[in-house]
Amino acid sequence: MTTEIRLNGRVYRLPRRPTVVICVDGFDPAYLEHGIAAGILPTFARLRDDGFVGTADAVVPTFTNPNNASIVTGAPPAVHGISGNYYLDRATGKEVMVTDAHLLRSETILGLASQAGVKTAAITAKDKLRKMLGYHLDGVAFSAQEADACSLAENGIADAEALVGRPKPSMYSPDLSLFVLDAGVALLERGAATLLYLSLSDLIQHGHAPGEPASNDFHRAIDTRLARLIALGAVVGVTADHGMNDKARPDGSPNVVFLEDDLNARFGAGAVRVICPIADPFVRHHGALGSFVRVYDKAPVGIEALKAAIAALPGIELVLDGPAAAERFEMPPDREADIVVIATRNVALGATRGEHDLSGIDGHRLRSHGGLSEQRVPFVVSTRLSPAYQTIARQRRLRNFDIFDFVLNGVD
């Protein structure tokens, strides 16, 4: 009987008791700090004594797909190949949404564990992540978004709605995430899974700052499910794919630099193409505006001239050519753009005004992510760490993709 798996230079002990990793999408450390201080997150608060509550760095770009891929492979994007939600395929010139595993260059911890005989489940709020998280996974893999369309052949479960005991929620409901957690609880109650990855949606965090009633309610509901998973005997690790910051002006309007408009106004129509890798099928809450974009020099204008023009714009934190960006942020160099641009904490980057539908963010301030300002995320383990892992946690810069290592190897 296999007792461990190996992936990307790490060895993982297979779980001897139920083990759950939760990726709370958009869980900025500010939500955790506020929630603990305000008494909204009693379980998280208790884990400061009974487990481990710290922070870690997410991978850049601080978007959902690259970070979920890193968490389930235990490796940076240079290894697994996913450096955006949306990308320009240089070979075809086509712009492509990442909705399956075809760009993935690594096996996953979940897939290998399932093949080693561990009852494994990957449950995600949005279906766009399901195929990637379920890559080579011989077990349960489904999304809350399509919980009504599961089959034994495709998802390893035919009755996801019956499992949870309610119909699938609306795509734009916070219950989409709670449904994922409730499915995890139900699988543990049934004894139907030993290793679980539960990946939520950041709908609430995009719309609501820490302390607002909607975000308080949502994070309290997460805390309740965390308590339930622990009560069922699970070791639970909680981290996030990225943080979240306010990107609105004092008057409430979105604070956006439309980079493709600006650069084409200066260098000529069609001179550059700007790709916003935050784009996904759920753009209503952020208008596909994040703080990291990729620039393709089509004219060509020349990289140095473009970099200088971009650096002179307001709200720009960092401009790097593609190879330098790939090196610094451990991204796959062959999939990198000519130039990478990162905005400052309270600024978002767009392509052209016409491409971004801002109607969905009417009524709330733009909140988003993608840059360096959203790299810090919570890193929580529900059980006290072994002495060796306490030392690691003290001495090393933790990454969110260390979480499976910690829950599988770091507790006795």
Ligand SMILES: [Zn+2]
């Ligand atoms: Zn996310």
